[in-house]
Amino acid sequence: MYMMKNITRDGNPVLRKQAAPVKFPLSDTDKQLAHDMMEYLINSQNPEFAQKHHLRAGVGLAAPQVGISKQMASVLVPNDQDDDQDYLLKITLINPVIISNSVQNAQLAEGEGCLSVDKDVPGYVPRSARITIRYQDFDGKEQTLRVKNYPAIVCQHEIDHLRGHLFYDRINKNEPFKAESGSTIIS
Ligand SMILES: OCN(O)CCCc1ccccc1
C-alpha cells in the first residue's frame, strides 16, 4: 500500500505528461499497480478505514496520480440504489481510448474535484454524456465498454489524467456554471 501517502499533487509535471502505453504481457509490477490502485479506492470508500488513514474517498484513480506515467486507471463507482449491486462500475482501464461519444454533453451539478488538486475549483466540467471506450483487459485482449451519466463522467476524468489534463482545464473561465443548451446536469 505504498501509494496511500503520496498522491501526486498539481504542479508535479507527471500530471501534465501524456502517459506511456502499458506493455503486454503485464509485468508483475504493473499487475501489482493495478491491484494497489483498486485497493486504494476500495479502502478510500470504507468510512472507518478512510477516517483512520485520512483518505479522501475516491471513485477513480489514474497511474500518474501515484507517480507512474502509464496508461492505467482504476474506476470504482459505488451504487447508491438499495439493490444488491455494490458498484455501478468497477474496472481497471488499460490503454483506454474513447472511440465514440454522444453529441450531448453532461456535467456534475456540484462540479468535480480531484485527489491531485487540493483547492476547490468551482464550475461545470462539460463532458460527453455517453461514451464508448476501447481498452485492454489484464490479458491484453481488446474490450469495449459503453458508459453513460456518472460512470461516464468518472471514466472521462480518469482518461484525461492519462493525457495530462486536469478537470479544471475544462471549466469555462468566463462563465463557470454555463451549461451548453441540451446538456444534462447530473446531481
Ligand atoms: O482522478 C481521480 N480522482 O482525482 C478522484 C476524483 C474522481 C472524480 C471526481 C469527480 C468527478 C469525476 C471523477
Ligand code: NI
Ligand atoms: Ni483526478
